[in-house]
C-alpha cells in the first residue's frame with residue numbers, strides 16, 4: 001500500500017514534468033493549441049483527486065492540465081490531444097482547452113468562464129438522485145466568480161443540497177485584472193457561509209495540508225448532505241495563455257513569483273519526503289515519470305492525425 005505523501009508527490013511531479021515537457025516541445029510548433037498552463041497551481045487538483053480517488057468526478061476550466069492529469073494520470077491521452085492526434089481525448093480536435101475523459105472521472109473542461117459550474121451542479125444532482133457515492137468537484141478561478149453562472153450555481157447547489165465541492169483556485173487575477181477591482185464584496189468566506197455550504201481554505205504551496213482539508217470537506221458533504229466550498233490561494237507562474245513569463249507586462253511584480261517559488265508545492269513535498277527518509281522512493285517516482293513523459297510524447301508524435309473525412313464528426317457543426 002502506497003503512502004499518501006508519496007502518492008501526492010507522484011501526482012505533483014507528473015503534472016509538473018508534463019508541463020515542463022510542453023515548455024521544451026511547444027516551440028517546435030507541432031502542438032497546434034493554445035496553452036493555459038497550470039504551473040504553480042498543481043496542489044489543489046492533486047490534493048482533491050488524491051483525497052477523493054475514484055469517488056471524484058471533476059470538471060474544470062481551460063486551465064485543465066493539472067486537473068486532467070491529477071484525475072486520470074493518463075499521459076498518452078494528454079500528449080496525443082496536445083499534438084492533435086486521433087489517440088487523444090477528443091480525436092485530437094479539442095486541444096488543451098477541452099480535455100475530458102468521462103470514463104476516467106474527468107467530465108469536461110470548458111473555455112467559457114464559469115460555464116462548468118452549472119454543469120457540475122447538474123452532475124451532482126444526478127449523483128444524488130441515483131444514490132451514488134460520487135462527489136462532483138468543479139475547479140474554477142476567481143474570474144469565474146464575476147459570472148452570474150457562479151452565483152446561480154452556488155444558490156442551486158445549496159438549495160438542492162447536492163454533493164458538490166466547489167474549488168476556487170484563487171490566483172487573484174482574471175487575465176491581467178486583479179480581483180480587488182472586480183469583486184464587490186469582501187471575504188468570499190462570508191458570502192459562501194450565507195448559503196448552506198461548508199467553507200474550507202488552504203494554500204497552494206502545501207499539498208499535504210490541502211489533502212487533509214479536502215478530506216474534511218468531503219466528510220462534511222457526506223455527513224450534512226450539502227455542498228462545500230474550498231478556496232485555495234495560489235499563484236500562476238506563467239502568462240495567462242502561453243508558455244512564457246510575463247513579469248514585464250506591468251500587472252504583477254516578479255517578487256510575488258519569487259516568494260511563491262521559494263515555497264513551490266512540488267519542491268516542498270519533495271523536501272517533506274526527504275525529511276522522512278523517503279528520498280530514494282521519491283527518486284524512483286521521478287525516474288519512472290521522466291521516462292513515461294518522454295515515451296508518451298514519442299507515441300503522440302508517431303500517432304496519426306484525424307482523417308479529414310472525420311472533420312465534423314463529434315463536433316457541433318452547422319448543416320447547410
Ligand SMILES: Cc1ncc(C[n+]2csc(CCOP(=O)(O)OP(=O)(O)O)c2C)c(N)n1
Nearest residue numbers: 063111112113141142143144171173174175
Ligand atoms: C464568459 C467569458 N468571458 C470572458 C472570457 C475571456 N477570458 C478568458 S480567461 C479569462 C479570465 C478568467 O480568470 P479566472 O476565472 O480567474 O481563471 P484563471 O485564468 O485565473 O485560471 C477571461 C476573462 C471567456 N473565456 N468567457
